[in-house]
Amino acid sequence: RYQDKRDQPIVFMFSGQGSQYVNMGRELYTTEKVFQEHVDSCAEILKSHMDMDLRDILYPGFSAENSTAGDINQTRFTQPALFTVEYALAQLLLSWGIRPAALIGHSIGEYVAATLAGVFSLDQALALVATRGRLMDTTPHGAMLTVALPEEKAKSHVNDTIELAVINGPTFCVLSGTSEAIQKLQQDLAGQGIDARQLATSHAFHSKMMDPILVEFASHVNKVAINPPTIPCISNLTGTWINDQDLRTEYWADHLRNTVRFSDGIKNLAAENDYIFLEIGPGNVLSTLTKSHFNAAQMPPVLSAMRHPKDDTSDTAFILKTLGSLWLEGCTIDWNNFYKGEKRSRIPLPTYPFDRKRHWVDPTIPPQGFAAMRAGLITAGTHTQTCQEDSRQIIHEQRSSKPVAPGNDPEQGLVKIWQRVLGHGDIGIHDSFFDIGGNSLNGVRVFTHIYEDFGLRIPLATLFSAPTIELLARVIRQESFDRSWSSLVEIQASGTKPPFFCIHSEGGNIVEYYPLSKHCGTDQPFYGIQARGLSGEQIEGTSVREMARHYLEDIRKKQPSGPYFLGGFCLGGLIAFEMTRQLEAVGEKVAFLGMISTSTPAHVTGIKPGISWAQKNYYSWKERLDYEFSNLSVLGLQEKIRYIRDRFTRLSLHFRYYYESIAEDVSGAFNLGEYKHSRIYNLEQLGKVQHKAFRSYVPHPVIHTPITLIRPSRQPYVRNDDLNLGWEGLSAGGITTYEINCFHKNILKEPHAVQLADILRKCLDDADTR
Numbered sequence: 001r002y003q004d005k006r007d008q009p010i011v012f013m014f015s016g017q018g019s020q021y022v023n024m025g026r027e028l029y030t031t032e033k034v035f036q037e038h039v040d041s042c043a044e045i046l047k048s049h050m051d052m053d054l055r056d057i058l059y060p061g062f063s064a065e066n067s068t069a070g071d072i073n074q075t076r077f078t079q080p081a082l083f084t085v086e087y088a089l090a091q092l093l094l095s096w097g098i099r100p101a102a103l104i105g106h107s108i109g110e111y112v113a114a115t116l117a118g119v120f121s122l123d124q125a126l127a128l129v130a131t132r133g134r135l136m137d138t139t140p141h142g143a144m145l146t147v148a149l150p151e152e153k154a155k156s157h158v159n160d161t162i163e164l165a166v167i168n169g170p171t172f173c174v175l176s177g178t179s180e181a182i183q184k185l186q187q188d189l190a191g192q193g194i195d196a197r198q199l200a201t202s203h204a205f206h207s208k209m210m211d212p213i214l215v216e217f218a219s220h221v222n223k224v225a226i227n228p229p230t231i232p233c234i235s236n237l238t239g240t241w242i243n244d245q246d247l248r249t250e251y252w253a254d255h256l257r258n259t260v261r262f263s264d265g266i267k268n269l270a271a272e273n274d275y276i277f278l279e280i281g282p283g284n285v286l287s288t289l290t291k292s293h294f295n296a297a298q299m300p301p302v303l304s305a306m307r308h309p310k311d312d313t314s315d316t317a318f319i320l321k322t323l324g325s326l327w328l329e330g331c332t333i334d335w336n337n338f339y340k341g342e343k344r345s346r347i348p349l350p351t352y353p354f355d356r357k358r359h360w361v362d363p364t365i366p367p368q369g370f371a372a373m374r375a376g377l378i379t380a381g382t383h384t385q386t387c388q389e390d391s392r393q394i395i396h397e398q399r400s401s402k403p404v405a406p407g408n409d410p411e412q413g414l415v416k417i418w419q420r421v422l423g424h425g426d427i428g429i430h431d432s433f434f435d436i437g438g439n440s441l442n443g444v445r446v447f448t449h450i451y452e453d454f455g456l457r458i459p460l461a462t463l464f465s466a467p468t469i470e471l472l473a474r475v476i477r478q479e480s481f482d483r484s485w486s487s488l489v490e491i492q493a494s495g496t497k498p499p500f501f502c503i504h505s506e507g508g509n510i511v512e513y514y515p516l517s518k519h520c521g522t523d524q525p526f527y528g529i530q531a532r533g534l535s536g537e538q539i540e541g542t543s544v545r546e547m548a549r550h551y552l553e554d555i556r557k558k559q560p561s562g563p564y565f566l567g568g569f570c571l572g573g574l575i576a577f578e579m580t581r582q583l584e585a586v587g588e589k590v591a592f593l594g595m596i597s598t599s600t601p602a603h604v605t606g607i608k609p610g611i612s613w614a615q616k617n618y619y620s621w622k623e624r625l626d627y628e629f630s631n632l633s634v635l636g637l638q639e640k641i642r643y644i645r646d647r648f649t650r651l652s653l654h655f656r657y658y659y660e661s662i663a664e665d666v667s668g669a670f671n672l673g674e675y676k677h678s679r680i681y682n683l684e685q686l687g688k689v690q691h692k693a694f695r696s697y698v699p700h701p702v703i704h705t706p707i708t709l710i711r712p713s714r715q716p717y718v719r720n721d722d723l724n725l726g727w728e729g730l731s732a733g734g735i736t737t738y739e740i741n742c743f744h745k746n747i748l749k750e751p752h753a754v755q756l757a758d759i760l761r762k763c764l765d766d767a768d769t770r
Contacts, residue, residue, distance in 0.1 A: 014109030015281025097334030142204025239264020519757030573598025603726030
C-alpha cells in the first residue's frame, strides 16, 4: 500500500567481499545508460592500475573470449569489481532521485560510501582500491570462519593464531587466522553443536596476517587528499559516525587490519532514526544481516538493489521492483530522469479516482484480522486479514490512556479471569487478549474458567473474533457463536501467484506460520492447514494417511485441480509427502513439495553408534538449554518475562495432563464413572496422537515430485549425520537441501523466518516457472 510522502531517510549499505559474481549487473550495463557510463569510467581509470580492462572480468564476452569466472574471486580483481558495480549502481539510483541520508559499507564497501560522501575523488578511490586488493593478495594464505556466536563468545576463541575479524549481527561473527587453526576450530565447534563454516577466501582478512602490507598501504593513502564527508557515514572500525579526526592516514590501514563492527553500525542507525535500509551491491547478505537486528514488530523496510546470483530474475525487473517498493514507502522518484531518453506519450485517464467505499452493515462481532490467528484455532468462515488496525503492536505496558473499567457482570467476571490467567493487575475492556501477552495456551485456560464461572462451553475460536473483554462479554450475553469447522485457513488470501498450502506440525496449530507467511510477501497466497480435533472436543485422524486424505478434501474444495504447492514444518512435511503420494496416485500434479525441518521417522530414531543412555540425555538437556538461551538472547526485557512465564505455563499444563491421566485410571479402577477431561487434556492428547502417527508412518512408495528440504544447522548431536534427514532415495525428482543457522524449534521464529521466507519464496517461484 502506498504511503503518503514522508521523506523517510534512506541508508545506502555497500556490500563487502564474498558477494561478487560474474555478470553482476550485466543487464543494467546493456540497458541503463547511467550505469554503463559509470562502469566504463571506472574501468578506464583502473586500466593504469591493473594493466587490464576490468570489464573483461565483469562481463565476459563483451571484449574478450578467454576470461574465466575464477578471475573475479581473486582479491586483486574482486575489490575493484565490487567498487565499480556498487558505485555505478549508486549513481543510477541517485539519477532516479533516491538520495541517502546516511551511508555504511562492509569492509571494501566503506570505500564506495566514502567516495559517494566526497571523502575521496573517484580517481583516488579507485587507485586505493586497486592497491589495497593487490597488496592483500600478496599476504600469507589463511582462512576465515563464520560462526553462529555472539561477540563475547566468539572472542573466547581468539588466541595467537585466530582473531575476531567481523561482527555481523547479534549472533553472527567471523574469525580469521591460519588455515590450520581455523580448520581445527571448525571441528571443535562442530563437536559442540555450533554452526561454523569457512568462507570462500584464500586470505585471513582483518587479522594480523595483514600486518606485512600496512606500512606500504599507509604510504599510498598518505598521497591522497582526504576530505570531510558531506553525507554522514558509519565507520567499520568504531560502529559509530565517522568524524573529521577519524579520517587520518592510519584509519584506512587500521580499517583493513582490525575488526569490522558492522553490527554496531546497524544498531546505532536503528537507534537514531526510522531509516529505510537499501543494500547497494550484488545479493542480499547485508539485507539479511540487517534484518537479524530487528524483531517482526519493529522491522523497518530492508531492500536490495541487485539480485543474488541464484535469483534468475532479470536485473532490470529486480531493481524496478525495489524502486517500486521505495515509492510505496513514500520516497520521491524523479520520474523525468527515470524516463529520460525514452519516447513516451500522455494518454487521458478518468478524472474520477474510483475510490472504493464500503456500504455493508457491520457484523455484531467484527473480525480482528490476525488476532483471529494467533491462538491457533480457526473455524470455517473465519477470514484472516491484514489492515492498519491489525498492525498495531500496542502492548499493555505502553498504553497511553487508562484502561476502560468493566461496566456489567460478564465484563467484571472476564476481567478477573484475565487477571488470573495473564497476571496483569489493570485490564480494560478494550485491551486485546493478544496484545497483553495472551496466546493459545492462555486461551485454553481462559475458556476453561469461562465454563466454570458462567456454565457456557464456548468454542476457543470465539476468542479470535472477540479478542477483547467487551466483545467476549457480548458473546456470553448472546450465547451465540459459530460451531462450524474447517482445516483450511486463509492466512494470506490475496496475490497472483499459485496458492501455497502449509500443513500443521505436531499440536495441530498453524499460528507458527504467520511470520513465514508475512515475509513471503503480499503476492503469495498462503493457506494454513490446521488439525481436525483442535477444538478439544474429539480427535479426528489418527494416522498420517488419514490426515492427508481429510486435508486434501478441504484443499480441493478451494483448488479442485493441480498443480499443487504443498509444504509443512516437521510433521507437516511428512503429511505433505503423503498428500503428494495420494495426489500422484490419481494423476494430479504437485509442482512443489517443501519440507521445513522434516525428518523421516527412521532418521529421528536413528542414533550414532556408541552413544550411551547417559550421553543421549546429557546432549538432550544441553541442546535444550542452548535453544532456550538462543531464544532469550533476541528478546527485550518484557518479552523475556512473557517468554519465561509462558514456559512455566506450559509446564503447569503438562502437570495437569498427567494429573488427569492418573485421575482417569483411579476412576476406572474404583468404578467411579466416566472421568470428564478438560480441554487442556484433550489438546495435549491430540499432540500425542499426532506424535504416534509420525513415528508409525513409513514414507513409500517413491514419489516423482522433487523434494525441497530446508533444515536447521543445529541438529541433535546423537543423531546420525545425514544432510537430507533420511529422505534420500524417496523422490525420483531428487532432493534440494538448504540450511539455516538455527534450531529445529525456532526455525519458524524471528529472525530465522526472514531467511526461511527468502528461500521458500525463491523455490516457489522456480517451481511455478518449471
